[in-house]
Amino acid sequence: MGTDCCGWDGVTCDTMTGHVIAVDLSCSRLQGPIHPNTTLFSLRHLQRLNLAYNGFYPSEISSKFGGFANMTHLNLTDCDFAGNFPFEISHLSKLVSLDLSWNFGIIRIETPSLKRLVQNLTHLTELVLDVVNMSSVPPNSFMNFSSSLTSLSLRYCGLKGRFPDNIFHLPNLQLLDFPWSLLKNAGLTSLDLSGNNFIGQLPNLSTNWTQVSSSNSSSNSESVSQIPSKLLYLSLSQNLLNGTIPSWLYDIPSLQVLSLDNNQLTGQIGEFQHDSLRYLVLSNNNLHGHLPISIAKLVSLRYLGISFNNLSGSVEQNIFTKLKSLEQVDLSHNPLLSFHTYSYNIADYTLPKLQYLSLSSCNISEFPHFLKSTENLNSLDLSNNQINGSIPTWLLEVKMDSLDYLNLSYNSLARIGHLPWKNLQFLDLRSNLLEGPLPVPPLYTHFFSVSRNNLIGEIPLLICNLSSLQYLDMSYNHLSNMIPPCLGNFSNHLIDLDLQSNNLHGTIPSTFANGCYLRSLKLNGNQLEGSLPQSLVHCKKLEVLDFGNNKINGSFPLWLENLLKLQVLILRSNNFHGVIGNPKYKFPFPNLRIIDLSHNEFHGLLPTNFFKYLKAMKNSNADKGGLKYMGDRYYQDSVTVVIKGFFHDLVKIQSLFTTIDFSNNNFEGEIPKAIGELQSLKGLNFSHNNLSGHMPPSLENLTNLEWLDLSSNKLTVTKACGNDEGQQPPPSSTIQEDDFKFENGVHWKVVLLGYGVGFMFGLGLGYLVFSSGKPKWLVNIVYGGRHNKV
Known part of the structure; x- marks a missing residue:
């Protein structure tokens, strides 16, 4: 390599x-802390330093970075630096x-360090502080x-x-005292404040100028000249801004x-007054x-993105x-x-560069005709x-070798035919009216859904x-054989396989x-028989196994307890x-949240040692940080469960749902005492068995329990509750993602207790929210009153 460092890669000499x-030294895979005595800090003539995309954790940004008196460009992006921002950099x-x-x-940048930057870096043209922790800095610290x-x-x-309103109030405009003073300066070309928590409205720059006490802006006619005429880039996405879009944003020529x-x-x-826009993104407002x-x-x-709003009226395709x-x-997702x-002359509206088109939920009744010219669509x-x-x-004749994503779900298509697009990777045809045999997708498809059709x-x-x-x-569907x-x-590569509700045997x-x-x-929901294949133990990533409503036989598959993610x-x-x-294993089923063995022929005692190790059902504070669902970005799991004696389809499975x-x-x-340790349990159903004895006192610990069914057993309870009919449960329904809100209380409770073989009563405690930890209804049943055998 030689001893002359001026010949080294990444080094430039005068x-x-x-x-x-x-x-x-960007992207050089450097690791470990930067020591204060490194020779880097002896390069006192250094003007440009780029250390981006390395890994210097757990190093802080050294105060010696402030010793480069001639430094003009400093890039420390994605370096894994930690700690407080050194105020010495404001010396540059x-x-x-x-x-x-x-x-x-x-x-972290605190207010004093930021103020030093503002005051001393008078030649600064570009400042990038994305993902720097500035949560303690008030927004008005960016003035001046x-x-x-x-x-x-x-x-x-x-x-x-x-x-x-007074962000970036420039020194030469201090007399104006007007919102967004920096934007009125001709120098600003790029502003990105996205992903913060700003609230309030965007200011209007083109009004009330006659009230400004400045000799340079005394007339209303000068309001147009004060609009940021050289602004190229403005991003305020992912904030909490409200109100309307101000008129001056439609009148920036650059x-x-x-x-x-x-x-x-x-x-x-x-209406936009100029034709300079290249990217317009107004989605999710x-x-x-x-x-x-x-x-x-x-x-x-x-790029035109206005999805998830409330736009209305008709859009003619010749707008393009x-x-x-x-x-x-x-x-997409503008419901009105x-x-x-309508067909127009194809030569009038070809879109040769179109790569991405989403018109989901736009009341379309046929395929847009401009797709005839979209050979680059992916x-x-x-x-x-x-x-x-x-x-x-x-459309099938359009050569779209680049097409890799096609979503036609939730329409009324009756036929699909052979799809010629050989590079298609994602094909979603669910919830249509497709008939006939199962269509086979192109060779390289990695996602294929054709559920809820009429295929045979x-x-x-x-x-x-x-x-x-x-x-x-x-x-x-109606698939058979x-x-x-x-x-x-x-x-070895299939992640999710769903064949439920067909006629397979x-x-x-x-x-x-x-x-x-x-x-x-x-x-x-098929006609499958035989035993469960024990080769499933090889599937260590399994989270969901649903074999319900078939004709499968055999003993309980204890070997499944080795699937630690189930x-x-x-x-x-x-x-x-x-x-x-x-x-058979020391810690079986540590993540099991939903188990349904109902309507089989199991006998013997309830498995006490089985319940002892259901770790995921013991943590009552699990997943309190927010709603999470099982699945991934392509496929979300659903399941049918019995609640209050009726089947309900959970179209999404909350990770805190346990039954x-x-x-x-x-x-x-x-009933084993170990049941009382499952404090996150939402539903428990032991009905229609031959259970006997008392209800264990440990059940009082089930503070999250929402339904309990012990009917049609031979249990002895500690307090007679009369012959209340109770509230009847609602009919079977599909439960959407927000129908269960467990974080702050309980929506409803139902208790069904056995009063002898074949006789039951229900105690409905509709929409009861506990103010204390223990469910009083359960405490009273377990502890209260005289003993009555029923």
């Missing part, structure tokens, strides 16, 4: 003096660019930055409070990027009214006639919007519309050629091999029999 003036008076971003909140600043990025900094998504903005979208006509004039537009640069369009697809989402019939021939016949063996398949959902054994061979494939990658396997086990309504017995159902078997003996 050609006249030989001094090192620039060092670029020649600094033009400073980037401390993406150290993931480990760097130099007029040289052209680019400012403060994304995800923890800034909060009312959106500052603006190329406007991102206001994920706020609480209301009102209508105004409360905007209403029509799509502005001026959209059709934004000839430079590449002149938008030849469009690459991505997302108008109607996208008209993502098409027309889900949740009113498209019927079949995919038109003209057997699963074709051609499905075995899909060597990239990871998610396969063919549930709720046997499950191809090859689906078991897929287990025969045995379950026994070919699950070492390295099985299955996370979810659902075969509920959370849902449903064997309901089969021909299982025998005694459950003691666990045990051993009803309709032949269990005998007493």
Whole structure:
């Protein structure tokens, strides 16, 4: 390499003096702390230093970084630095660019250090502080930055409070005392404050100028000149901003990027006065009214995103006639919007660069005709519309080798035919009216859902050629015959397999091999028989096993307890029999949350040692941080459970939902005391067995219990409760994701206790919320009054 450092990679020297003036060690895989005595700090002529994308944890930013008197550019992005920001960096008076971003909140800047930066770095043009922890800094601390600043990025900094009207009040504009003074400065070209917690409204720059006491802005006619005429980029996304979009934002002649998504903005979208916009992102707000006509004039537009608003009216597809640069369009989830697809001359509105199109929930009744020219399309989402019939021939003839995502779910398609797009990876056809045999997707598909259609016949063996398949959902159809054994061979890459509610028969494939990658396997509601294949023990990632409502036989599969990630086990309504017995492993089923063994032929004592180790059911404070659901970004698990004697479909499974159902078997003996340790339990059903003895006092510890059914047993309770009929449960229904809100209380309780064989009563305690820890109804039953055998 040589001893002359000026020849080293990443080192630049002054050609006249030989001094090192620039060092670029970015992406060099450097690890460990930076010591104060490193030779780096002896390079006193250094002007540019780039250490980005290395790993210096747990090092702090050394105060010696402030000793580079000639430094103009300092880049420390994504370096894993920690600790407080050293105020010595404010000594770098020649600094033009400073980037401390993406150290993931480990760097902290306090108000005094920020004020020093503001006061001393008078030549600063670019400041990037994304993900720096500034939660203690009030927004008005950013006043008085130099007029040289052209680019400012403060994304995800923890800034909060009312959106500052006087942010960046420049020294030469202090007399104006007007909102967003920096934006009126011609120098600012980029501002990014997204991902914070700002509240309030965006200010209006073009009004009330006659009231400003300044000789330079005494007339209302000068209001237009004060609009930030050189602003190129403005992002305020992911805040809590409300009110309407101010009119001055529509009148910036240079603006190329406007991102206001994920706020609480209301009102209508105004008309844009200039055609400079390339990216317009207004998604996830409360905007209403029509799509502005001026959209059709934004000839430079590449990205249009206005999804998840309340837009209304009709959108003619010829609005895109002149938008030849469009690459991505997302108008989805505007419930009152109607996208008209009337045929026009195809030459008038070709979109040669379109790559992404999402018109989900736009009341579309046919495929948009401009798709005839979209040979570069890679993502098409027309889900949740009113498209019927079949995919038109003209669309199947479009050469779209780049198409890898196609979502036509929740329409009324009756036929699908052969799809010619060989690189398709994601194909969603669920909830249509498809008939006939199962369509086979292209070879490289990794997600294929055709659930809730009217498909018939057997699963074709051609499905075995899909060597990239990871998610396969063919549930709720009329498929028959046997499950191809090859689906078991897929287990080394298949993640979710859902074949429930068909007419499949025969045995379950026994070919699950070492390295099985299955996370979810659902075969509920078929005619499958035989025993469970023990090769499932190879599937160490399994979280959901649902074999309910089949004809499977055998003893309880104790070998499943070795699946440490298993959370849902449903064997309901089969021909299982025998005694459950003691666990074979030291800590069986540590993550099991839902278990349903009802309607089988199990007998013997309830498995005390089994209940002792249900660790996931013991933590009553689990998942209190917010709602979480089982599944991933492609596939979310659902399950059918019995609540208050009725079947309910949970279309999403909250990770804090816990229930045990051993009803309709032949269990005998007493209820184990270990049940009282399962403090997170929401539902418990031991009804229709031969249980006897007293209810254990430990049941008083079940403070999260929401329904308890012990009916049709031979139990002895400690207090007679009369012959109340109680409230009757509602009919069977589908429960949406927010129907269970367990964090702060209980919506309803139902208790069903056995009063002899075949006789039961219900005590309805509708919508009871406990103010204390113990459920009084259960305490009274367990401890109160005289003893009565029933």
